[in-house]
Amino acid sequence: xxxxxxxxxxxxxxxxxxxxxxxxxxxxxxxxxxxxxxxxxxxxxxxxxxxxxxxxxxxxxxxxxxxxxxxxxxxxxxxxxxxx
Numbered sequence: 001x002x003x004x005x006x007x008x009x010x011x012x013x014x015x016x017x018x019x020x021x022x023x024x025x026x027x028x029x030x031x032x033x034x035x036x037x038x039x040x041x042x043x044x045x046x047x048x049x050x051x052x053x054x055x056x057x058x059x060x061x062x063x064x065x066x067x068x069x070x071x072x073x074x075x076x077x078x079x080x081x082x083x084x
Contacts, residue, residue, distance in 0.1 A: 044068070 024044070025034030037043040044065070 020038045022036050022038050023032045023034070024036050025032070027033050034044070
């Protein structure tokens with residue numbers, strides 16, 4: 001395995017607390033490869049190294065991530081006040 005650290009969801013019935021983290025992507029073994037915070041502020045985490053694996057979809061993944069970040073930033077930026 002390339003990654004030395006990983007996050008696994010708790011086994012069913014083993015966790016009785018709410019977590020603000022949502023798993024947004026998993027590999028075939030169920031290891032979390034993408035996380036997002038369940039808050040009103042956009043926050044994502046992705047564990048992917050297209051440069052090390054020469055992944056076929058690495059460029060598209062980066063494009064999608066940067067596009068999502070730009071959209072989130074545009075929604076969060078304060079709007080200029082219009083004179084009345």
